[in-house]
Amino acid sequence: MKNEFDILIVDDEQVVIDSVVKMGKIYNYKVDSADNPFVALTKIKENSYRLIICDIMLPSMNGFQFIDELQRQGIDIPIVMTTGYSTIDNAIQSIYKGAIDFVPKPFTFDELTATLKRAMKYSELINLKNKAQHKQIIYVSCPSKYFRFGYSCWVKDEFNGTILIGATNLYLKTIDNIRKIEMPSVGEKVNQAETFAKFEDDEGLIHNLHSALSGRIVEINEKLLTNVSILEKDPYFEGWICRLIPSEYENEKRLLIPCSSDR
Amino acid sequence: MNGLNEIRFFQKIALKLILVVSLTVIIIIGIYSYIKIKSQTDVLLAEVERHANQLSETVKNSTRYGMLLNQREYVDEIIKTIGKDPAIDNIRIYNKEGEIIYSTNPSDVGKMLDKKAESCYACHAENKPLEKLSSKERTRIFRLNENSPRIMGIVNPIYNESSCWEADCHAHPKDATVLGVLDVTISLAEVDKQIKKNELQELLFAIISIASIGIIIGLFVKRWVDKPVRELVKATNQVAAGNLNYEINGLGNDELGYLAKSFNNMTKKLQEVQQQLLQSDKMALLGKLAAGVAHEINNPLTGVLTYSSYLLKRTKDNPELQEDLNVIVRETLRSREIVKSLLDFSRQSTPKKSYVDVNEVINRADTIVHNQLNINKIKLIKELDETLPKITADANQIQQVILNLLLNAIDAIGPDGGTITIKTSQTTLQPKGIVHIKAALCPKNHNLIDNEHKIAGLPSIKLKMKTNTSEGFLFLDPVYGRTNHYFGIPIDKNEIIKLTCPVCDLSLIDKTEKCPVCGGPIYKIEIPTQGYIEGCASFKDDWQRWKKVDEGGNKKFVEIQITDTGCGIPQEYIDKIFEPFFTTKGQKGTGLGLSVVWGIIDNHNGTISVKSEVGKGTAFSIKLPVE
Numbered sequence: 053m054k055n056e057f058d059i060l061i062v063d064d065e066q067v068v069i070d071s072v073v074k075m076g077k078i079y080n081y082k083v084d085s086a087d088n089p090f091v092a093l094t095k096i097k098e099n100s101y102r103l104i105i106c107d108i109m110l111p112s113m114n115g116f117q118f119i120d121e122l123q124r125q126g127i128d129i130p131i132v133m134t135t136g137y138s139t140i141d142n143a144i145q146s147i148y149k150g151a152i153d154f155v156p157k158p159f160t161f162d163e164l165t166a167t168l169k170r171a172m173k174y175s176e177l178i179n180l181k182n183k184a185q186h187k188q189i190i191y192v193s194c195p196s197k198y199f200r201f202g203y204s205c206w207v208k209d210e211f212n213g214t215i216l217i218g219a220t221n222l223y224l225k226t227i228d229n230i231r232k233i234e235m236p237s238v239g240e241k242v243n244q245a246e247t248f249a250k251f252e253d254d255e256g257l258i259h260n261l262h263s264a265l266s267g268r269i270v271e272i273n274e275k276l277l278t279n280v281s282i283l284e285k286d287p288y289f290e291g292w293i294c295r296l297i298p299s300e301y302e303n304e305k306r307l308l309i310p311c312s313s314d315r
Numbered sequence: 316m317n318g319l320n321e322i323r324f325f326q327k328i329a330l331k332l333i334l335v336v337s338l339t340v341i342i343i344i345g346i347y348s349y350i351k352i353k354s355q356t357d358v359l360l361a362e363v364e365r366h367a368n369q370l371s372e373t374v375k376n377s378t379r380y381g382m383l384l385n386q387r388e389y390v391d392e393i394i395k396t397i398g399k400d401p402a403i404d405n406i407r408i409y410n411k412e413g414e415i416i417y418s419t420n421p422s423d424v425g426k427m428l429d430k431k432a433e434s435c436y437a438c439h440a441e442n443k444p445l446e447k448l449s450s451k452e453r454t455r456i457f458r459l460n461e462n463s464p465r466i467m468g469i470v471n472p473i474y475n476e477s478s479c480w481e482a483d484c485h486a487h488p489k490d491a492t493v494l495g496v497l498d499v500t501i502s503l504a505e506v507d508k509q510i511k512k513n514e515l516q517e518l519l520f521a522i523i524s525i526a527s528i529g530i531i532i533g534l535f536v537k538r539w540v541d542k543p544v545r546e547l548v549k550a551t552n553q554v555a556a557g558n559l560n561y562e563i564n565g566l567g568n569d570e571l572g573y574l575a576k577s578f579n580n581m582t583k584k585l586q587e588v589q590q591q592l593l594q595s596d597k598m599a600l601l602g603k604l605a606a607g608v609a610h611e612i613n614n615p616l617t618g619v620l621t622y623s624s625y626l627l628k629r630t631k632d633n634p635e636l637q638e639d640l641n642v643i644v645r646e647t648l649r650s651r652e653i654v655k656s657l658l659d660f661s662r663q664s665t666p667k668k669s670y671v672d673v674n675e676v677i678n679r680a681d682t683i684v685h686n687q688l689n690i691n692k693i694k695l696i697k698e699l700d701e702t703l704p705k706i707t708a709d710a711n712q713i714q715q716v717i718l719n720l721l722l723n724a725i726d727a728i729g730p731d732g733g734t735i736t737i738k739t740s741q742t743t744l745q746p747k748g749i750v751h752i753k754a755a756l757c758p759k760n761h762n763l764i765d766n767e768h769k770i771a772g773l774p775s776i777k778l779k780m781k782t783n784t785s786e787g788f789l790f791l792d793p794v795y796g797r798t799n800h801y802f803g804i805p806i807d808k809n810e811i812i813k814l815t816c817p818v819c820d821l822s823l824i825d826k827t828e829k830c831p832v833c834g835g836p837i838y839k840i841e842i843p844t845q846g847y848i849e850g851c852a853s854f855k856d857d858w859q860r861w862k863k864v865d866e867g868g869n870k871k872f873v874e875i876q877i878t879d880t881g882c883g884i885p886q887e888y889i890d891k892i893f894e895p896f897f898t899t900k901g902q903k904g905t906g907l908g909l910s911v912v913w914g915i916i917d918n919h920n921g922t923i924s925v926k927s928e929v930g931k932g933t934a935f936s937i938k939l940p941v942e
Contacts, residue, residue, distance in 0.1 A: 070618065138655070138658070158613050159617060160624040267669075
């Protein structure tokens with residue numbers, strides 16, 4: 053008989069495991085832990101998990117190799133990466149490898165909660181979608197000419213040097229009742245995988261959206277500031293977040309997934 | 316290496332040179348002496364011969380009268396008297412039968428001579444005796460025994476004439492042609508002594524010439540070769556021991572002097588490269604250190620931050636506790652920022668680039684340090700090139716570079732005031748070794764750029780490579796003119812290598828042209844909108860050509876010069892200023908400022924150099940590529 057857990061935390065630091073377990077207790081998540089990737093792999097075979105939180109710097113096998121190993125074994129449990137060596141490179145690499153999110157250490161209780169809530173919701177939505185009947189729509193995928201960075205951020209090339217950027221329907225659905233959106237200011241520069249927009253939910257938790265590309269913001273969708281609901285109604289057209297001039301488009305484009313592959 | 320003292324004597328250049336020159340001199344003097352001695356000897360012998368001939372005629376003539384009168388005592392007396400001359404060895408007269416009739420040596424009289432005796436031989440060598448001989452043929456040189464001096468003999472035949480057969484004595488018949496022979500022998504001891512003396516003189520001359528040539532060559536070789544070589548060896552030993560500051564001076568302008576200059580240049584270059592390597596090493600080490608520290612500190616910070624922020628949430632109704640917990644959370648967040656900045660410092664490897672107007676960055680930096688400049692009574696002169704092109708760079712990092720250099724200049728000038736000059740300009744440098752190939756296509760437009768295999772951090776150009784024996788991939792260096800190619804399989808440079816597109820297998824060898832260096836085949840790869848890059852496909856040499864880029868000329872750089880009138884940097888510190896943790900400011904400095912500057916410029920593919928004079932000031936020059 054398989055034990056059913058919500059979360060598996062893979063980290064070689066006991067205090068990090070303790071933090072996640074503590075949070076699990078508060079929100080009623082069943083949390084299991086492994087202090088090295090091999091133990092984690094055995095546990096994944098024996099039990100079922102809805103989410104894995106994995107450190108990047110692990111003994112004998114790093115977090116990216118761990119993802120590769122899971123993919124090789126055909127295991128598609130959503131993964132959130134975390135590391136003390138919290139560089140943008142690691143964040144980009146995590147998303148590129150297929151992790152759904154990246155939380156740099158050290159995190160506050162709220163930061164971790166926001167991430168985990170979203171991740172659990174994501175897991176739930178994906179499960180629903182997999183079980184769904186033909187016509188039932190769980191979330192709307194992005195249009196076929198768009199590209200996405202991970203599952204959360206989409207981009208649309210306007211073919212005049214600017215790029216439109218926004219949040220996917222799936223990402224927005226992982227957040228309970230968006231109350232407010234915080235956007236970057238015009239002229240500001242963002243980097244790929246860096247937080248560029250923040251969403252505040254009912255409970256006051258802040259959810260970060262990582263930018264799909266690096267560039268300079270030239271316009272923001274000010275309508276969103278007054279009417280957040282546009283986001284959920286029309287996330288791919290009216291609900292764009294900002295327009296930017298990419299600085300390293302050619303290079304960064306490699307890491308994006310064409311939305312046409314989702315159809 | 317123990318130096319020149321290990322070279323054995325016979326291996327020294329000086330000795331070899333002396334030997335070769337001496338041998339030539341010996342041959343020349345030898346031939347000359349031989350010819351000279353021979354001609355001298357010939358002249359001497361001819362003189363003796365003439366003298367002997369004369370003497371022989373004199374004896375013959377003076378005895379003629381005695382002979383006719385048949386006065387034997389008279390003839391005998393004449394011969395004996397003449398024969399007393401020490402130079403004359405012997406005077407003898409033989410009759411036709413070979414009997415000695417007269418002689419200076421009375422004991423010889425009456426003896427018979429064989430026709431084979433050396434005095435008869437000249438005429439009697441042939442079967443039929445000769446009657447007339449030239450004076451040369453009548454002469455002979457011989458030794459009585461091995462130890463005796465050489466002797467020259469001359470025979471003088473006494474011919475029959477009317478007065479002989481008509482004489483009263485009727486001793487000679489009318490039909491005889493030759494009546495007898497006068498044989499005069501003269502000792503050559505004096506002549507030989509003279510010849511010997513001449514030979515000795517020549518030998519002495521030869522030895523003196525060779526010795527002086529040897530000494531002169533030796534002295535000059537010592538001065539022109541030995542001394543500079545000693546100096547060069549000393550210098551190489553110094554460099555080998557790690558002293559790259561060693562400089563060779565005063566070796567003149569000859570080939571070795573040129574070598575010395577070239578050596579100085581080499582050590583200078585080595586020093587620069589070594590410093591850059593050291594710098595990269597240190598930066599890499601520092602990066603590792605920061606990564607390690609970040610990882611180690613962030614984990615415990617995670618515990619502190621989650622638990623304290625959790626407590627903060629739980630104790631909303633306890634304001635006193637909230638206040639204290641807020642401090643913990645705030646300070647932990649601050650620690651998080653410190654660690655983050657440490658990571659940012661170590662991870663300057665990926666500058667976030669955009670189009671940057673360097674002049675604008677300088678103006679912004681100026682406003683930041685404006686107050687500090689005023690307080691220190693420093694005048695900032697900006698000589699900015701208004702037509703400066705924008706560069707692809709991280710504006711914040713470039714600003715950090717300028718700020719760091721300005722702050723250093725302010726510190727160097729001190730409170731008494733001075734000037735700082737910032738100048739921007741455009742400059743061009745050669746494209747080879749700088750231009751980066753970012754796209755490459757096969758004739759069927761397959762992309763050849765390979766992001767998996769990187770050379771010096773840049774995606775390489777992947778080609779399929781076939782030799783007679785094996786097949787694999789070749790990764791070309793993506794920097795034009797730099798040839799750090801990676802060969803997937805070992806190649807023999809004499810083998811014919813086939814280079815093809817890894818996707819469609821179409822050949823990339825251009826058969827219409829040959830490598831101008833080795834005459835081998837060349838490869839030709841299309842660079843979209845930039846023409847073609849060509850290179851030697853046998854890889855025997857590093858030949859590469861990219862016409863479009865070569866024609867486009869040199870690569871453009873933006874140059875920023877920051878000059879101050881401060882205290883200057885002592886020469887011994889110049890090499891160290893870019894090293895992390897090196898500071899002369901004591902507690903005031905961290906020693907990271909210039910090392911950060913170096914790291915940023917390096918990551919922008921730029922260069923930074925410094926010139927400084929103690930008491931006069933320092934000038935930093937930065938070159939950043941315009942892309």
